[in-house]
Amino acid sequence: MNPIDLPPLHRAAVLVLLGALALGGAAGCSPAAESAPRSAQARESPPTGTPTATSTATDVGWVQLMTPMNQQAVKLLTLAAERAAEPRVRDFAVRLRTGQEAELVRLRALLTRMGLPATDVHAGHDMPGMVTVRDLEAARAAEGPAFDRIVLVQIRDHLRQSARVSRSEITSGGRADARELAAALVTARETSLAELERLPGAVRALG
Numbered sequence: 001m002n003p004i005d006l007p008p009l010h011r012a013a014v015l016v017l018l019g020a021l022a023l024g025g026a027a028g029c030s031p032a033a034e035s036a037p038r039s040a041q042a043r044e045s046p047p048t049g050t051p052t053a054t055s056t057a058t059d060v061g062w063v064q065l066m067t068p069m070n071q072q073a074v075k076l077l078t079l080a081a082e083r084a085a086e087p088r089v090r091d092f093a094v095r096l097r098t099g100q101e102a103e104l105v106r107l108r109a110l111l112t113r114m115g116l117p118a119t120d121v122h123a124g125h126d127m128p129g130m131v132t133v134r135d136l137e138a139a140r141a142a143e144g145p146a147f148d149r150i151v152l153v154q155i156r157d158h159l160r161q162s163a164r165v166s167r168s169e170i171t172s173g174g175r176a177d178a179r180e181l182a183a184a185l186v187t188a189r190e191t192s193l194a195e196l197e198r199l200p201g202a203v204r205a206l207g
Contacts, residue, residue, distance in 0.1 A: 054174050054175050054176075055114050055174060055175055055178075056172075056173065056174035056175075058168070058169060058172045058173045058174065059114065059169070059173045059174055059175045059178045060114065060116065062165060062166070062168070062169040062173065062178065062182065063107060063110050063111055063114065063116065063178060064111075064116065064121050064122070065122065065127075065165060066103075066107055066162060066165065066166065066185070067104065067107045067108065067111065067118075067120070068120040068121075068122050068123070068130065069127075069129055069130055069131075069158060069161075069162050070100045070101075070103055070104050070107065070162075071104065071120070072130055072131035072132070072136075072158075073100055073131050073155065073158045074097055074100050074101060074104070075131065075136055076131045076135065076136060076139060076151060076154055076155065077093045077094075077096055077097035077100065077151075077155070078093075078097060079136070079139055079140065079151075080092075080093035080139075080147075080148075080151040080155075081093040081094045081097060083143075083147055084147065084148050084151060085143075085144045085145055085147065085148050086145075086148055086199070086200045086201060088199055088200055089148050089151065089152070089199055089200070089201070092195060092196065092199060093151065093155075096155070096192055099188055099192070103181075103184075103185060103188070106181055106184075107181070110177060110178060110181060113177070114175075128157070128161045129157050129158045129159075129160065129161025129162055129165075130158070130161075131154050131158060135150070135154055138150055139151065139154075145201060148201050148205070149201065149204075149205040152196065152199065152201065152202055152205040152206060153205055153206065155196060156193065156196055156197075156206055159189045159192055159193050159196070160189075160193065162185065162189060163185070163186050163189040163190065163193075166182040166183075166185045166186045166189070167182070167186055169182035170182045170183055170186065
């Protein structure tokens with residue numbers, strides 16, 4: 001975890017929170033030895049400024065996770081829009097990529113309002129729901145139905161995990177604008193998951 005983004009106590013609180021959100025504690029990219037109350041105010045080191053007083057560790061952890069999750073998903077969706085063997089998978093990838101890019105605009109604006117850097121604090125870590133460099137390499141090496149299966153599995157996991165984390169932001173976040181965006185993300189993911197599961201090849205790929 002990049003040490004510039006939060007003081008140690010608050011950084012640990014974010015990791016504990018994210019770990020608790022996903023599948024019983026699997027979401028954190030590293031173990032946290034200490035925690036802080038959920039209402040603790042998140043502080044940002046200079047020179048990027050200080051988040052507003054209403055920003056909690058939950059808000060910081062959520063936006064700093066959701067932003068790279070969307071960024072990585074867009075990379076895979078771009079490949080799928082060009083290379084998926086099944087036309088309906090290609091069409092789905094195009095539409096979902098558009099939605100994820102629109103979300104990124106709002107997530108980056110939220111980072112700015114909170115005084116947080118655009119740096120990916122999770123770079124190099126394998127996290128549930130995150131499309132990794134290894135995943136992208138596997139997709140580039142695959143062709144035809146095998147490629148489609150990789151896309152379906154990875155995007156399904158991305159949608160599910162980001163919805164889980166966003167639901168926690170809705171219930172535990174301190175900022176109204178962050179909770180509003182999280183609610184919009186959950187609605188979009190529920191719709192996208194329902195569509196993905198109806199795509200050709202989904203039943204076999206997803207089990």
